Amino acid sequence: MMKFYVFLFLCLCSQVTISNAQSNTLQLLQRAETDSAKVRLLCVASFEKLNTNIDSAMYFAQEALRLAQNDDNQAGIAKSLNAIGNVLLQTGQHDKALETYLSALKKAEAAQSQASIAQTYSNIGNLYINQGEYRLPLAYLFKAKKINETSKDYEKLTINLVNIGICYQYLDMADSALFYLNDALKLATEQHNEQVECSILYYIGTVYEDIKNSLMAKNYYSLSLTIAHKTSNQNMLSSVYKKLGGMMKNENPDSALFYTSKAYEIASNNKYYVMSMNASATLYELYMNAGNKDSSLKYLKIRYDLKDSLFNNEKIKHIQTMTLQEQLRQNDLQQALEKQQKERMQNAQYIGIALFILGLFVLLIVLSHKKVKPSIIEYVGMIALLLFFEFIALYLHPYIEKWSHHKPVIALFILVCIASILVPSHHRLEKWVKEKLAKKK
Numbered sequence: 001m002m003k004f005y006v007f008l009f010l011c012l013c014s015q016v017t018i019s020n021a022q023s024n025t026l027q028l029l030q031r032a033e034t035d036s037a038k039v040r041l042l043c044v045a046s047f048e049k050l051n052t053n054i055d056s057a058m059y060f061a062q063e064a065l066r067l068a069q070n071d072d073n074q075a076g077i078a079k080s081l082n083a084i085g086n087v088l089l090q091t092g093q094h095d096k097a098l099e100t101y102l103s104a105l106k107k108a109e110a111a112q113s114q115a116s117i118a119q120t121y122s123n124i125g126n127l128y129i130n131q132g133e134y135r136l137p138l139a140y141l142f143k144a145k146k147i148n149e150t151s152k153d154y155e156k157l158t159i160n161l162v163n164i165g166i167c168y169q170y171l172d173m174a175d176s177a178l179f180y181l182n183d184a185l186k187l188a189t190e191q192h193n194e195q196v197e198c199s200i201l202y203y204i205g206t207v208y209e210d211i212k213n214s215l216m217a218k219n220y221y222s223l224s225l226t227i228a229h230k231t232s233n234q235n236m237l238s239s240v241y242k243k244l245g246g247m248m249k250n251e252n253p254d255s256a257l258f259y260t261s262k263a264y265e266i267a268s269n270n271k272y273y274v275m276s277m278n279a280s281a282t283l284y285e286l287y288m289n290a291g292n293k294d295s296s297l298k299y300l301k302i303r304y305d306l307k308d309s310l311f312n313n314e315k316i317k318h319i320q321t322m323t324l325q326e327q328l329r330q331n332d333l334q335q336a337l338e339k340q341q342k343e344r345m346q347n348a349q350y351i352g353i354a355l356f357i358l359g360l361f362v363l364l365i366v367l368s369h370k371k372v373k374p375s376i377i378e379y380v381g382m383i384a385l386l387l388f389f390e391f392i393a394l395y396l397h398p399y400i401e402k403w404s405h406h407k408p409v410i411a412l413f414i415l416v417c418i419a420s421i422l423v424p425s426h427h428r429l430e431k432w433v434k435e436k437l438a439k440k441k
Helices: 002-014 020-031 035-049 054-070 074-090 094-111 114-130 136-151 154-170 174-190 194-210 214-231 234-247 253-269 273-289 293-311 313-368 374-404 408-437
Strands: none
Touching: 035 054, 035 074, 054 074, 074 094, 074 114, 094 114, 094 313, 114 136, 114 154, 136 154, 154 174, 154 194, 174 194, 194 214, 194 234, 214 234, 234 253, 234 273, 253 273, 273 293, 313 374, 374 408
16 A cells, blocks of 8 residues: 555656646545545546556556455446556557456446446447447447436536547538537536547547538647647647648648657657557658658558557457447347336236226125125126136236146146136135125125
C-alpha cells in the first residue's frame, strides 16, 4: 500500500499540466476510507489518465481490480475490468480489450449493476467502431443510452451520443451524425467537461471534412486543438494533428509533413499504436511524393509492422469468435427472459382462474343460504365443479408431458389414472351439491 501512495505522490508532483478534475480525483483517492470508494475513484483516475499517461491509466485500473477482488466486489470488478479494457483498446490490443469487456459484462450482470452494464455496452460499442464496424455497435450503444437516460447519468450519456454520432458518420448519414454529436456537445458544455468537449469538437470536424466543408472542419479542429493543449489531451493532439496534416497534403506538403510528424511522435510516445500506424502511412506518402525514398521506406515498414501486430488474421478471427459467442449468449439471455415472462403470465392466469373458481364456490355457499331457485344453485355448482376439475387437468398437463417424455402411450396411461380419481370425485361432489346445497331451509 505504501508503494501505491508513493505512486500517487509522484503523479501529483510530476503532472504539472494536469487538469483540476484529475487533481481532485487523486486527492479524493488519498482520503478515501473504504475499498469500494477507492475502486470507484481509481477507475475515474484511470479514465482521466487515458489520454495523458497510458501507463498510469493501466496502473490505476489494475490497482482497482486488486482491491475489488480482495472484497469480492462484483460491481467493482466490472468497473475495474472496463477500465483495463479501455487501456487495452487505447493501445490497439482489440482482441484482449473485447475479452476483458465481455468478462466485465458478465460480472456486471451477476451484480445486477445497471450502471456497469451500460458502461460495458458503451465500451463494447466503441471497440467495434475502432474495428471498423458501424451497424453492430449501434445495438450496444442504444441499450447503454436507454439505461443512462433512465438513471440520468448525463456524463456517460454524453459519451454514448458521441459514439452513436460516429457510427452514423461512417454509415454516410451526416445529418444524423451531427444531430447526436451536437446533443453530446451541449451536454458536455453544461457539465464543463473539457476532455469530452475536446473529442466532440474533433468528431464534428471530421463530419464536416467528410461532406467537403473544409472551412467548418478546420474551425472545429482548431477549437479541439486549443482545448487539447489546455488539458494535455495527448490522444486528441495526435488525432487533430493527423487530420490537419491530411487536409494539407495537397495544398501545402511542408505543413502536412510538420503536422503529421507531430501526430506520429505523440502517438508513438504514448503507445497509441493505431494512430501511429495511420500517421506512418501518411508520412510514407508525403516522403514518397517529396522523393525521399529512405524516409518513405522507413515509415512504410513501420506501418506494415504495426498493421501486422494490430490486425493480423489470428486476432481478427479471435474477435469474430468472441463476437459470435457473445451474440449467442445475448440470444440465450433474451430467450430466458422471454421464458420467464411467459411463465409469469401463465402463473398469473392460473392464479386468476383459481380465484375465480374459489369465488364461484363462495357464491354457491351464499346462494344456498338465500331464497333462490334450487336449479340456479345446482347450475352454479355444476359450473364451479367442472371448472375446478378442468383446472386440475390443465395444471397437470405440462407435468404429464414431462413425465411421459411426449410418448402418447405413457401420457394416455397417466391421464386414465388421473381421470379414475377425478371423475368419481366429481360425481360425489356433484351429488353433495344437489343434496345439501340445493336444499332450501
